[in-house]
Amino acid sequence: xxxxxxLLFNIGVVDFTLVDLALFLDTHPTDRRALEYYRHxxxxxxxxxxxxxxxxxxxxxxxxxxxxxxxxxxxxxxWEGGCE
Amino acid sequence: xxxxxxxxxxxxxxxxxxxxxxxxxxxQYGGPDGEMGASMRYLSQRxxxxxxxxxxxxxxxxxxxxxxxxxxxTIVHQLTRNLSxxxxxxxxxxxxYVDHTLGIWPQxxxxxxxxxxxxxxxxxxxxxxxxxxxxxxxARTTYDNILRLIxxxxxxxxxxxxxxxxxxxxxxxGEALRLTTDKLNEKNFYAFNPGFDKCESRNG
Numbered sequence: 082x083x084x085x086x087x088l089l090f091n092i093g094v095v096d097f098t099l100v101d102l103a104l105f106l107d108t109h110p111t112d113r114r115a116l117e118y119y120r121h122x123x124x125x126x127x128x129x130x131x132x133x134x135x136x137x138x139x140x141x142x143x144x145x146x147x148x149x150x151x152x153x154x155x156x157x158x159x160w161e162g163g164c165e
Numbered sequence: 166x167x168x169x170x171x172x173x174x175x176x177x178x179x180x181x182x183x184x185x186x187x188x189x190x191x192x193q194y195g196g197p198d199g200e201m202g203a204s205m206r207y208l209s210q211r212x213x214x215x216x217x218x219x220x221x222x223x224x225x226x227x228x229x230x231x232x233x234x235x236x237x238x239t240i241v242h243q244l245t246r247n248l249s250x251x252x253x254x255x256x257x258x259x260x261x262y263v264d265h266t267l268g269i270w271p272q273x274x275x276x277x278x279x280x281x282x283x284x285x286x287x288x289x290x291x292x293x294x295x296x297x298x299x300x301x302x303x304a305r306t307t308y309d310n311i312l313r314l315i316x317x318x319x320x321x322x323x324x325x326x327x328x329x330x331x332x333x334x335x336x337x338x339g340e341a342l343r344l345t346t347d348k349l350n351e352k353n354f355y356a357f358n359p360g361f362d363k364c365e366s367r368n369g
Contacts, residue, residue, distance in 0.1 A: 089172060089176075090176065093174070093175065093176065097175070101333065103225055104222070104225055104334075104337050107218060107221045107222045107225055108341060108344060138171075141168065142168070143168075156171050158171065159171055159172050159239065160173075160235075162176070162178045162243075
């Protein structure tokens with residue numbers, strides 16, 4: 082894995098934690114440990130996504146640079162990987 | 166409202182195209198227990214529950230299913246990239262190819278098109294959640310069946326991830342059903358349909 086792939090992988094790991102915690106919290110809304118984990122990983126995801134969009138390309142429209150050109154449209158689609 | 170992230174929920178990086186596998190795996194795109202039916206089922210059922218937590222579970226699982234739909238499409242797309250005409254004919258993909266070239270179209274492995282009759286939205290949250298628990302198990306069985314047919318690690322890994330999520334969703338739907346019955350008449354959960362009858366539920 083190169084730096085870009087590694088960072089994207091890490092974002093996937095952190096976001097998966099958040100997705101799974103969110104479902105757990107949907108049915109256990111006052112679980113203190115889950116709430117604490119959620120706050121912790123949400124912060125990390127925000128930082129990693131910001132770093133990714135700064136170094137490579139935006140993962141969300143909100144992170145896209147739109148000063149000179151519409152950067153969002155030029156970002157690769159997620160199904161493009163493999164078959165190198 | 167939804168927003169999109171340009172990444173997959175779990176990485177899919179398939180090195181070798183394989184038209185035979187693609188024809189099997191497409192069932193989890195548009196087949197009877199596939200991700201299209203799953204996402205449409207939960208997202209459609211949301212409106213008939215007056216209980217916000219339960220509507221939240223349906224929304225969040227339905228949203229995750231859309232991410233799974235994209236993963237399955239990616240697997241099929243990567244398995245069918247750069248195929249030669251000979252491979253298309255030999256693998257039996259020719260029947261799909263004639264109508265869709267190598268585009269992604271929702272169908273079952275047997276060629277049956279996606280059909281909304283593969284899920285229900287009954288307007289009764291006990292009924293709907295019971296269906297949802299069965300749906301997660303049916304999808305889990307389908308992924309188990311797929312895993313017996315494939316050995317390629319770059320295809321197995323994302324399929325194993327999807328299989329595991331079915332088990333988690335089953336658990337969460339079970340809890341949502343419990344949250345629902347906790348709010349209903351404990352002597353008779355079926356005394357009224359909270360999505361239709363104008364009776365007051367126990368906890369408002």
